[in-house]
Amino acid sequence: MTVNANHDAKTAFGASSLKAVFAGEHAWCGEKMMLSSDIEGAVPISDFFGSGGFSAALDTYAASRGGTDRRAVASMWSLYYFSLLTIPYIVARRAHHALPVAARSMTIALAEDGLPRALGLADEGDWSDSEEGDLLSFVMPLVSQNLAEIVAHLKTQGGIAPKLAWNNAAVYIDYAFNATERKRPADGDAWASRSLFSAPHLPDGSANPFLGCLRHEIDGEETVCRRKICCLRYLLPGIPSCGNLCALPAQRKQ
Template sequence: MTATANHDGKTGFGPSSLKTVFAGEHAWCGEKMMLSSELEGAVPISDFFGSGGFSAALDTYAATHGGTDRRAVASMWSLYYFSILTIPYIVARRADHVLPVATENMTIALAEDGLPRAMGLAAEGDWSEGKDADLLSFVTPLISQHLAEIVAQLKAQGGIAPKLAWNNAAVYIDYAFNATERERPADGDAWASRSLFAEPHLPDGSTNPFHGCLRHELDGEETVCRRKICCLRYLLPGVPSCGNLCALPAQRKQ
């Protein structure tokens, strides 16, 4: 993407490629989030969920990997979906760039095994000028314009509870925000994204669906991050445990 100067001297983004929004260790995000016009096999997300595409993708994934529990298959599928949506969104937002992620204007492309491969945007988004720089403000439009609708589809077509779906999205937002933290919080708390899981409401007054999804607790002498609800991956053959992150004590050492 070509850099341009704004009226206040800050660097913005000109029309070219989204890939330069994603730099360094997160350069891979440019392969997962791009313009729809550049995404091979792109299908509108609304069509994908509304015309049987999602159900067919779950069938393909289940047949490829031997999964028989529909909820576990849908949950694993959603982990891929949420990772390629939320990590690029948060990484870009931390770079003061707001990606337009409303579902009606986005596309999705699948891998051969039915899992999400990449997402497409109708436009590159806008320079944010550093406004609303806290995580709760970051996620409010992401929730209202995209995640809430997908969580509803996962329940209706995949059979997974909304609390599970929100927990699946939470782990990637947590990763992306902590990985892009520039400064240690003033109170010395090493968990940069803590507010997302501690606050019951979003800045607009609506209920925060991520409240309580993740927690930090002591395991011996080590502080570990844990989910509130298990993602059900243990029901799928050949899929490794998520270790200490798992909500189920019996699965943490598998």
């Protein structure tokens, strides 16, 4: 999939809306990440986690699914949040556009079942004509301005370990970066996002929370990507397995 970042796209964006950043198979991102003013029922993320909104959302989702394991419910909720945050962010960043993803300035809207429906931004962010950076550089704003804070809430209010939460976020970053890769790395490695899971530190010198979260393994005649830590979805009634991606061998064929 190719993300265009040409002059026409830039002009269109300036004249229209945030949706101009997204194209092709990821056009859906424009319906999931938009200006807060365009989202009905959106509330500040800080208020959502600080006023009991998150706990209530977990209760709503648990009731809709018949789930009794609080960790599994919180983990599944986080999968939706991380997908709405990281995929649009990476897709836009690959199109030379930096979205403002500081949690303190963003809003969230929920679906009827309590899961995240859309995330709102304070403004449309900035275009950049600079050359593409590497994935480690791309994730720095995500980690420092949003993910670290949300992972902490998931631990204190949802009861899931930070390592599990980071692994949940890693899956979507991996997907988005690989799906928008336009050229094969110089070393011929087909896994464009490998560096995110092998580097011990992020560019600012802090420990890399994604280290080891995903790995590629040979399974028969194919190479498969696998998580380090299971997302616990198997504890929720009616939720299908994530197949070969699952960290638990017994769950891969369910």
